[in-house]
Amino acid sequence: AASYYCNKLGFEELAYRGLETGSREVVSHVIKQDKIVFVLSSALNPGNEEMGEHLVKHGDGVKDVAFEVEDCDFIVQKAKERGAVVVKEPWVEEDKFGKVKFAVIQTYGDTTHTLIEKLNYKGLFLPGYHPPLFKDPTLPKLPSGKLNFVDHVVGNQPDLQMVPVADWYQKNLLFHRFWSVDDKQLHTEFSALRSIVVTNYEETIKMPINEPALGKRKSQIQEYIDYYGGAGVQHIALNTSDIISAITNLKQRGLQFMDVPSSYYQMLRERLKTAKIKVKESIDKLEELKILVDFDEKGYLLQIFTKPVQDRPTVFLEVIQRHNHQGFGAGNFKSLFEAIEIDQDARGNLTILEPNG
Ligand SMILES: [Fe+2]
Incomplete structure (x- = not known):
């Protein structure tokens, strides 16, 4: 999987932890592209509870979304007071880099959130990780x-779980609702969903939360829930x-x-004729690449x-590029x-739903 992300998306191996580095239960490949870091992990032994069972139940997916924080103890204490489940109380790891x-x-x-507070850590990634064992020599030859x-x-989220x-x-992380035009019910002829976006105080983390809504056919959110086996991360932008x-x-x-159907670009050209903004990129190029456009005034x-x-x-x-627009593409x-x-x-x-089913 790490090789897929490197080859198809332009990531490069940053760090590694596995049998060769003394990690006996879980192997992790850390890959990076500018500020984006993914850690791809797998169980080394049959019957591994944490990683193996998660994989059997959910398939490949996002097990954890980590946040770098300034005061780990404070956040955990506050979250606990408010009723959040703490999977692992604060602990410190160290190696020669800090x-x-x-x-x-x-x-x-x-899904979990790992809170990471770096105490002057100077290493490659995190304590216990080593440089990758292998760097694919073909990667630097590919376009960025x-x-x-x-x-x-x-x-x-499953039905009716978006608001909670x-x-x-x-309540637990002191996030607030991020106002956006997308904060409403979205639907096609067949399928529908609702979405609320939450964000941290500085509005540097944005987490839209979706739930299926009733449509003529099964919502794509419900299809995800069925295959993932419950709530989970749908996409990373x-x-x-x-x-x-x-x-x-x-x-x-x-x-x-x-x-994207070609009718989309016909409609887009019409809508842009009366729009207050001007799209700098060539619409022909956007159409050729099948890139979508959403806009407001x-x-x-x-x-x-x-x-x-x-x-x-x-x-x-x-993949998203913003030009003074803080939405998520509701249009x-x-x-x-x-x-x-x-x-x-x-x-x-895309089954048609029975009246009571
Ligand atoms: Fe998105």
Whole structure:
């Protein structure tokens, strides 16, 4: 999997932990692209409870979303007072490069948040990690992925769990609701979802929380819940300052994206004629690359979604570029999700719901 992210998305191996470095239970490949860091982990032994059982239940997915924090003890204490489940109380790890304090708290489904407080740590990644054992010599020859930082991480919830989960972030992590035009019900002819975006005090972390809503057919959120086995991360959006180059390069590397019907661009050209903003990028180029545009009176965003990045139709990625627009692409919901539903139908999961089912 680490090799897939490196080859298709432009990441490079940063650090490694496994049998060779004295980690007997779990192997981890750390990959990085500018400020984006993913840790891909797998159980080394049969019957591993933490990693193995998670994998059997959910398939490949996002087990943990880690936040770097300034005061780990304080956050854990406050979260605990307010009723959050602490999976692992604060502990310190160290190696010759310094110390790091960690704690793990439970969020939706089996997903956790690791809080990471670096106590003057100077190492490559975190204590216990070593330089990668192998650096693929073909990677530097491929065109750059041009991805810069994690823009937002979306969590899918089962029916009626969106509000309690959004409340959880507000109560336990002192997040607040992030106003956006997307904060309402979104629907196509067949399928619907609701979404609330929560963010931290500085608004550097954005976490849209989705739940399925009633439509004529099974919501794509419900399809995710069925295959993931409950609540979990639906997609990770990666911000770029040059989406045209990024997508040109990622397509050259063989990354597969969602298709967009050509009618989308006909409608877009019409809508932009009367819009107050001007899209700097060529619409022909955006159409060629199948990049979506959402806008309001003040700005716009460009976005594109990958196909699921594992066999189960669960987690996928987004690439996003913002031009003075803080939304998440609600205006693209209909066209994009009609395209997703074509795939959902091909998987035999766009079933018509019975009146009482
Ligand atoms: Fe998104």
